[in-house]
Amino acid sequence: ILNVEQSPQSLHVQEGDSTNFTCSFPSSNFYALHWYRWETAKSPEALFVMTLNGDEKKKGRISATLNTKEGYSYLYIKGSQPEDSATYLCAFDFGNEKLTFGTGTRLTIIP
Amino acid sequence: DTGVSQNPRHKITKRGQNVTFRCDPISEHNRLYWYRQTLGQGPEFLTYFQNEAQLEKSRLLSDRFSAERPKGSFSTLEIQRTEQGDSAMYLCASSLVVRGKGDTQYFGPGTRLTVL
Numbered sequence: 001i002l003n004v005e006q007s008p009q010s011l012h013v014q015e016g017d018s019t020n021f022t023c024s025f026p027s028s029n030f031y032a033l034h035w036y037r038w039e040t041a042k043s044p045e046a047l048f049v050m051t052l053n054g055d056e057k058k059k060g061r062i063s064a065t066l067n068t069k070e071g072y073s074y075l076y077i078k079g080s081q082p083e084d085s086a087t088y089l090c091a092f093d094f095g096n097e098k099l100t101f102g103t104g105t106r107l108t109i110i111p
Numbered sequence: 112d113t114g115v116s117q118n119p120r121h122k123i124t125k126r127g128q129n130v131t132f133r134c135d136p137i138s139e140h141n142r143l144y145w146y147r148q149t150l151g152q153g154p155e156f157l158t159y160f161q162n163e164a165q166l167e168k169s170r171l172l173s174d175r176f177s178a179e180r181p182k183g184s185f186s187t188l189e190i191q192r193t194e195q196g197d198s199a200m201y202l203c204a205s206s207l208v209v210r211g212k213g214d215t216q217y218f219g220p221g222t223r224l225t226v227l
Binding site: 004034036041042043044046049089091097098099100101102103104 | 114115142144146151152153154155156159167202206208214215216217218219220221
């Protein structure tokens with residue numbers, strides 16, 4: 001059984017503050033790790049695909065890092081805004097095209 | 112809008128009825144996936160197609176579930192004799208795979224099924 005775990009499960013952050021959360025996954029047979037943002041009533045939006053140990057990717061105020069040897073990825077949001085409120089999902093990819101998702105981190109930004 | 116679309120967005124049905132959902136992928140994408148998300152869980156893989164061929168089915172997909180992608184474009188997911196445990200969000204995604212190496216899966220907004 002493949003375990004992809006995300007923490008925390010939920011998070012409330014004051015507008016303007018920065019925050020981060022974690023995705024942990026098996027360190028063997030790594031192919032790629034995907035991050036998605038899922039706002040209520042919308043489609044999950046692809047944020048990053050990370051493939052190499054030490055990868056750092058950035059999209060606006062959101063960035064992610066990857067450590068495949070120890071099996072974790074961090075997602076950072078700088079200067080949180082109300083539009084950042086969403087569930088953030090990570091998904092492990094063995095290279096066989098089936099994504100195994102974590103349960104997500106539900107982020108709420110408090111104005 | 113050229114993203115992945117799903118219909119209907121919501122479906123309420125009585126136990127024992129059959130339901131069918133439709134997914135229209137991004138037009139040039141050759142792979143199409145179905146996932147299911149139940150309360151408090153992340154999406155779980157159900158099945159996927161390469162063009163019109165169904166390449167893999169999860170053990171989650173019981174005999175009551177059938178998926179098709181007849182012309183390698185849109186796909187349907189049918190659930191026969193629905194049970195309350197089938198209540199979930201059904202997500203469709205598509206991707207473009209070239210020479211066996213895939214990339215980002217793009218998701219639709221999902222169909223939320225409620226079985227009474």
